Amino acid sequence: MDKKILSMIKEIVGEEYVTNNPEIVKGYIYDETALPVRPRAANNILLVKPANTYEISEVLKLANKEKIPVFPRGGGTGLVGAAIPTVDGIVLSLERLDKIEIDKDNLMAIAEAGVTLRKLLEEAEKAGLFFPAHPGDESAQIGGLVACNAGGSRAVKTGVMRNYIRGLEVVLPTGEVLSLGGKLIKDNAGYDLAQLFIGSEGTLGIITRAIIRLYPKSKFMATLVIPYNNREEAFKTVPKILQSGIIPLAIEYVERKLVEKTANSLGMKWPASEGEYFLMIIVSEQSENSLYEVLERLADICTSNGSLEPLIADTRREQDSILKIRSEIYTFLKPESIDILDVTVPPANVLDLIKRIEKIANEYGIEIPVYGHVADGNLHPHILRIDGWSMEKYKEIIGKIYSEAIRLGGTITGEHGIGAIRKEYLLKFKSAKEIELMKELKKLFDPNNILNPDKVIP
Ligand SMILES: Cc1cc2nc3c(=O)[nH]c(=O)nc-3n(C[C@H](O)[C@H](O)[C@H](O)COP(=O)(O)OP(=O)(O)OC[C@H]3O[C@@H](n4cnc5c(N)ncnc54)[C@H](O)[C@@H]3O)c2cc1C
Known part of the structure; x- marks a missing residue:
C-alpha cells in the first residue's frame, strides 16, 4: 500500500x-x-x-x-x-467497538458491533432479561450476527436475528453514517433500510451498532431429549407439537451415531441410552407449574406419536451440556468434512428432504450425516471426504442436494449465507431479474465496489 x-x-x-x-x-x-x-x-x-x-x-x-x-x-x-x-x-x-447497554424499561440492548454473543447473553441475564437466539458459536460478534442474519437452534419461538433488530447504525462504503430505526416496536416510515443490511454479509455497509429486542428472563427452562427408533415418527411429531399450541424455543433433530461420537470427543455423555433418532426440545416458561404442565403435554404428544420415554433435563448444568453436544457436532465432523450445507425447506417438507438426501447418498455409496433445526425446516448435511474423489464429484452431489431442496420449495441456505463459496449456486437458483436487482442495489450503496467486493453477488 x-x-x-x-x-x-x-x-x-x-x-x-x-x-x-x-x-x-x-x-x-x-x-x-x-x-x-x-x-x-x-x-x-x-x-x-x-x-x-x-x-x-x-x-x-x-x-x-x-x-x-x-x-x-x-x-x-x-x-x-x-x-x-x-x-x-x-x-x-470491529473488536474495539465492544460497549453494551441494557435498557430494561424498553427490553432492549444497545450493542456495538464488536460485542460478542457471549457478552450479550451475559449482560441481558444480569439485567434479568433474556436474548433467546443461540447461533452455535458464542464468540460471534453482533456485527457478524446481524450481517449474516444468523439463526441457530433457539429460533422456533422468537425467530432469527432479523426478528430482533429494531435499529442499526451503519457506515456506508462512501463514509456516510446512517442511523436507522430505534427503540421502536412499530416504525413504518418509508422503506425499512435496516432490514436490507441484515443478511447483507458486509457488502452494503459496516454495522457499528444495533438495537436488539430482548425478552423477559425465562425463569423456568427445561430441555427434553426424546428418543425414537423410527425416524419418520420423530419428524411427524414436530407439526403435532406446534399444532398443539406449544411453541418451544428450539426443536432440533439429531441421530445417535453423531451425538455419541461428539459427546465422546468432548469427554461428555449423551444422556439417552435408548433410541437411534432424537428430538431435542427446549422449552421456557414463566412459572414452574406451567413448565411442568408443558413438559407433560409434550411427553404425551411424543409418546402417542411413537417416541420412547422422554428424558427431562431441568438443571442448568444438564441443559448446557446437551446444548453443548448439539452445538459441537459441526466441530466434531469438520476435520472429515468437505463442506457443510444449510439447506432449508418448508417445515412440513423436511422429512422428504432428508429422504432425498439419503437417496443421493445411496446412489453414490456414501454416508451424508444430517442434523439440524427441524422445526425451521433447516438441515445441515455434511459432505464427507472420500479418498480419490475430485472436487467436481463433491460439487455434483451438492448440486443435487440443492436441486432437491429447491424442488421442495426451499432454499440453498437458511442461515449461513452465500459468502464466497455459494455464489455459483446462487446464479443457478435465483432468477436473472433478482440477481440484476441485487447488483443494482450493490452499485447504489457501493459505487466503487470496495466493500467485501467479491462476496454474495455472482
Ligand atoms: C461451531 C459453530 C456453530 C455455528 N452455528 C450457527 C448456527 O447455529 N446458526 C447460524 O446462523 N450460524 C452459525 N454459525 C455461523 C456463524 O457463527 C454466524 O454466521 C455468525 O453470524 C458469524 O458472526 P461473526 O461475528 O463470526 O462474523 P464473521 O465470520 O467475522 O463475518 C461474517 C460476515 O459478516 C460480515 N461482518 C462482520 N462484522 C460486520 C459488521 N460489523 N458490519 C458489516 N458486516 C460485518 C463479514 O464481512 C462477513 O461477510 C456457527 C459457526 C460455528 C463455528
Whole structure:
C-alpha cells in the first residue's frame, strides 16, 4: 500500500491499531469454513482496528477515494468464507467497538458491533432479561450476527436475528453514517433500510451498532431429549407439537451415531441410552407449574406419536451440556468434512428432504450425516471426504442436494449465507431479474465496489 495512504490510516485510528505484520494478520484472514472449500486469503493485507464510528467513516472515505477493498470482520466464525479478504486490501476488525447497554424499561440492548454473543447473553441475564437466539458459536460478534442474519437452534419461538433488530447504525462504503430505526416496536416510515443490511454479509455497509429486542428472563427452562427408533415418527411429531399450541424455543433433530461420537470427543455423555433418532426440545416458561404442565403435554404428544420415554433435563448444568453436544457436532465432523450445507425447506417438507438426501447418498455409496433445526425446516448435511474423489464429484452431489431442496420449495441456505463459496449456486437458483436487482442495489450503496467486493453477488 502507498506509504502516504498508510500514514493517513494510522493518523485516523492510531499507529498501534494498524499493522501488516504477517504474524498478527494471519489471525484475521480465515473463518470457520471447512478447509477444502475455504477461499485463500490474499497476501497483502492491512489490519485496521478502529475505535468508533467516526474512525470507520474516515477510513471508508479514504478507501473509497483510493478504491481500496475493505473487508469487515467480526468474530471470524462464519461458515462460507464471507469475512476472508480474497483480494489485497484492508481487514477492518470491529473488536474495539465492544460497549453494551441494557435498557430494561424498553427490553432492549444497545450493542456495538464488536460485542460478542457471549457478552450479550451475559449482560441481558444480569439485567434479568433474556436474548433467546443461540447461533452455535458464542464468540460471534453482533456485527457478524446481524450481517449474516444468523439463526441457530433457539429460533422456533422468537425467530432469527432479523426478528430482533429494531435499529442499526451503519457506515456506508462512501463514509456516510446512517442511523436507522430505534427503540421502536412499530416504525413504518418509508422503506425499512435496516432490514436490507441484515443478511447483507458486509457488502452494503459496516454495522457499528444495533438495537436488539430482548425478552423477559425465562425463569423456568427445561430441555427434553426424546428418543425414537423410527425416524419418520420423530419428524411427524414436530407439526403435532406446534399444532398443539406449544411453541418451544428450539426443536432440533439429531441421530445417535453423531451425538455419541461428539459427546465422546468432548469427554461428555449423551444422556439417552435408548433410541437411534432424537428430538431435542427446549422449552421456557414463566412459572414452574406451567413448565411442568408443558413438559407433560409434550411427553404425551411424543409418546402417542411413537417416541420412547422422554428424558427431562431441568438443571442448568444438564441443559448446557446437551446444548453443548448439539452445538459441537459441526466441530466434531469438520476435520472429515468437505463442506457443510444449510439447506432449508418448508417445515412440513423436511422429512422428504432428508429422504432425498439419503437417496443421493445411496446412489453414490456414501454416508451424508444430517442434523439440524427441524422445526425451521433447516438441515445441515455434511459432505464427507472420500479418498480419490475430485472436487467436481463433491460439487455434483451438492448440486443435487440443492436441486432437491429447491424442488421442495426451499432454499440453498437458511442461515449461513452465500459468502464466497455459494455464489455459483446462487446464479443457478435465483432468477436473472433478482440477481440484476441485487447488483443494482450493490452499485447504489457501493459505487466503487470496495466493500467485501467479491462476496454474495455472482
Ligand atoms: C461451531 C459453530 C456453530 C455455528 N452455528 C450457527 C448456527 O447455529 N446458526 C447460524 O446462523 N450460524 C452459525 N454459525 C455461523 C456463524 O457463527 C454466524 O454466521 C455468525 O453470524 C458469524 O458472526 P461473526 O461475528 O463470526 O462474523 P464473521 O465470520 O467475522 O463475518 C461474517 C460476515 O459478516 C460480515 N461482518 C462482520 N462484522 C460486520 C459488521 N460489523 N458490519 C458489516 N458486516 C460485518 C463479514 O464481512 C462477513 O461477510 C456457527 C459457526 C460455528 C463455528
